[in-house]
Structure formats: C-alpha cells, structure tokens
Amino acid sequence: MRRGARTRRGGTTAALLAAVMTASLAAGCSSGGGTAPDDGRGPVQQPDSGTVREPDTGTVAAADSVLAVKIDNSRRARPHTGLNSADIIYVEQVEGGMSRLMAVYASKLPNAVGPVRSARESDLELLRQFEQPTLAYSGAQSKLNPLIDDAPLRSEPPGRTPGAYYRGTDRPAPHNLYLRPAKLMPTVPGATALTTGFTYGAAPAGGKADTAETVSYPAASFSFTWSASRGRWLVAMDGTNATTTDTGRLAPATVVVQYVKLRKSEFFDSLGNNTPFTETVGTGRAKVLRDGKAFDVTWSRPTATDGTRFETKDGTRMNFAEGQVWVVFAKA
Template structure:
C-alpha cells in the first residue's frame, strides 16, 4: 500500500497535478481567497500534517528537522513538521491549523505556515500573526490532491513552490542545542506517550542508533516504505487547557501552552534524561537543562517533541 501511494504521489508531482476540486479545508472552516504574494524570507517552513489513521503513511515527514506532536479534538493528535535544512518534493497529507500553532511558531522569524484551512473565527488571528499563511486559497498551485486516498486525507504540498530553497539551519531558532550527550541519564529501551485516542511509542534501536517511531501500536513508515527513526525525542510536559474554539461537531479544541516552564524527558542514545524546560516568552526558543542548570545537548538529526499534559 505504501509503495502504491508513493508511486501515485510521484506521478502526481511529475504530472503537475493540482487539486481536482478546488481549494478547500478539512470541514472545520473556510480558506481565505488569494491575496498578497509571498515574501521569500529566510525562515522555516512549517506544515500541519494529518495524523488520523487514514492519513498514514506520511509523505516527506523524514525530511523535517523538527516534528511537533499536538493533541487536538476528541483525544486525537496532529503533527507540525518544520523544515529548515532541506525541502522534500512533497509533504502531507496537509490538514488545518489550530490556535496553539500561533504561539508555537512565534519562535521563528515570520515562518511560512502551510495548512488546509482553519476554524472560521481563527482565520483573522492567523492573518494577524507574524507569519506567512499559505492555505490552498493563497497558493493553489503548491497543493494537489491524490486520487488514491479519500478526502480530507489526500491534500499534499509541493514545498518548492512556496520557497525557492531551504533557509538553512540558522533559521531553526528553537533554542535546541546539539552536541555530546549529557552525563547521567538511565538506560531506556522504550517510551510511550498516550492521548485519549492516540498513542506514540519510541523504541531504541542500537543497530540504527535511532529511536523507532510507532503510532497507535503500529510501526510508523513513510510512503517510500522507510521506517521513521529519529535522533532525539522530547516528551515535554505542558499545560493543555480548553480554548475558545470548537470543531464542526462541537468538540472543544485543546490549547497547548508552550510558553512557560516545566518538566521534560529527553531520549537520546538509548538513555532517558529527566530535565527542565523553559521558554520565557513566545519569541524565545525553548531551553532544556539538567537539575544542576546545565544545557542539554540533543543528538544531531531529526527531533520529535511530543507535548504531553502535565496534569
């Protein structure tokens, strides 16, 4: 199945396929009509990615420098993939934005946010935020729909139609620091994070020197059949409260607070480190420190940050 979908996505790119049914969102709101052209600033590309079971396997996820995991309505989850060092040919499936995204993205300098749409009352806040918002209504030729998946799990992005080239690692102003592993920690083979209706498990592979990702009890792969394996996993314990927004079924949208401080668990090199995190204001990145105040280095490679409820 993954191989067939990969071939279909590749064929769509080669054919210059656009959306067959016009710009639209995922049913929770409407997209904005085309307006101003994009500014080609040297900042990251952030893509909201569907993570319902029908949306898997994902495309282009392994090329991201950082993947954030957020809780959404009904106990489900959604991903935000951040690209700085390279741009894949395609990313997706793309889904809608949430209020929490605006605070999370303030750490970057006017990032480009690709998303399928948003709840109607949220759109004005996105328009006012210091970012380049590019739903399909503003950049229709950058998106296409696959005929091999049902809507809304079939919308894909061509990143290189939003920016000519990757901005480079200097644009990744997350506050993360990479280098040698800290002292201490404890040997760990597996870590699981559970939401009400979603589950993530990270299992250490000594042969690959990476953490293997599983979602809802199944090994996570990309559409090219490759297992998703990451260098560093951060389980960041945050406050998750109710927002003022709801989905089309009336379910409240969780708001994940990423400004503040708290506890976290960093997984790297087969070890777990219980640390502190701090992000004083939205324009700051997040720092992670040991109990004695020393900065924690991450392993070079992709980083996954899973936001877990601290309560």
C-alpha cells in the same frame, strides 16, 4: 559538521496576535478537519505554474525562515509522505483526544509533504519562535482566520500560490491533500533558521538506560523504541509501526516528551468538542530520549519569541543528538 547552539535572529517583528476571541465559538473545524477548504470535498484546482503570489495580508516570509506544515495524523492519513526530511516534528493533542503533527523544514525540502490538514490556535504561539515562518495548512475555522491573518507569519492555505497543492489518488478526501514545498520556498532556508533554542552535541553526564517509551492521548498513542543498530528511535503510532511512502520508517535521533499545560480554548468543533490550547510558553519538566537513555530535564521558554531551553537538574544544557527531533507535547 555539527550544528552549534541556535539563537533567535534580530529584526523587526510583525504585530502581535489579535486579542483572544471573547465569544464562545460554537461552530468550526471538527476533530477530523474544519470548514472549507479543510473538508476536502473537492479537488484543489490551481494552475501548475511557478508563479508565487504573496498572501493577501502582505506578510512576506524571511528568505531564511522555516517552512512549517500541518499534518493529518488520523489512521486514514497514514502512511505519511515527506516527514523524514523534517528537522523537527511537533506532536499536539486536538479535539476528541486525537493528534496532529507539525513538520518544520529548514535543512532540506522533500518533493512532497502530506497529507496536509487544518491549523489550530496553538500553532500560532509555537511558531512565534521563528522569524516570519511560512505556515502551510489546509484551512482553518473561519473565526480563527483573523488570528492567523494577524500573526507574524506567511499564511499559505490552498489557492494562494498556484500549483503548491494537489490531491492524491490513493485515498479519499480530506486525507489526500499534499504540498509541493518548492512552490513556496525558492531556496532551502538552512539550519540557522531553526531558532528553537535547541543545542546539539555530546550528551551530558547521567541519564538512565531506556529503550522504550509511550505517550498516550485519550484517542492516540506514540511509542518510541531504541534501535542500537540504527542509532535512532523507531516510531509507532496507535500500536502500528510508523512508515512513510518515500523514505521508510520514521526514526528520529532525539525524542522530547515536553509536559505542558492544556487549557480550553475559545474554539469548538462541529460536534461540540473543545479545541485544547497547548501552552508552550512558560516552564516545566521534560524527558529527553537520546542514545538509548532518558534524561529528566526542565524546559523554559520565557516569551513567545524565545526558543525553548532544556537543562538537566544541575543546570547543564541538554544537547540533542544530531538528526531529526520529535517534540511530543504531553499534559502536565
């Protein structure tokens, strides 16, 4: 059955994010990670029980809200695990021009996801579109933690829920931290939890034939090649085909290249690199890839609690193809 438009649910929203930090933060997570526990220098030691403890802040995720997992995307972290089960994968630029992924799960949960890495300030604004989402991440810069604690989400770093995380043995730390989603989510949230503003259905008229697109960051690149036989866009990262350890090639049905403002944040890594803030509230242009075509559209997200609306130049809603969606944030 096809999914129709998804709109944001009502209900009480938790307090707004804390005010932006005013002092320049000269120390914190590096482009490859962050402070402990994100440095990954030791195993995540937790009893492998089914007991789930709520975060210390008392924030409880809505029963039908999404699971968002921050994913390491350095070369040493590949191939990934569990990404093909995600409904949406967001791609963002981080320190040093590198990239990180955020995988969002609602329709189904894989047995494992990873490697998991640290959170960024931009994630908090992006996640406001969901009601009380669960954020799984390896840790964060210590001065970012107050913002995470005040955000309307359920924070799940290692050590909070017994048995949720484990260390793999196939690669060195910090690129071997994995999440067992079932330890955090007692039930599958369902597609209605995807309050992103996305709509699915027949493509609008128009579009241009397009079978290959590449988005480049200063130190990372993503290529998408249309496969007519699969009806999907095959992903390559840094010139290498992107595969997973469990379900093969990464191949979304729709790819969105969303042009956004990148500004300097108050945060720096241990090498002095600034952490860019990706502005996902506002308006701008985007390119939507589906069915072997490219559609030039505009995007609009009036407030942080809204989803993002995509429209063609004549105001027609830009429907996505059924299946996984990748949203790649590119500098406007």
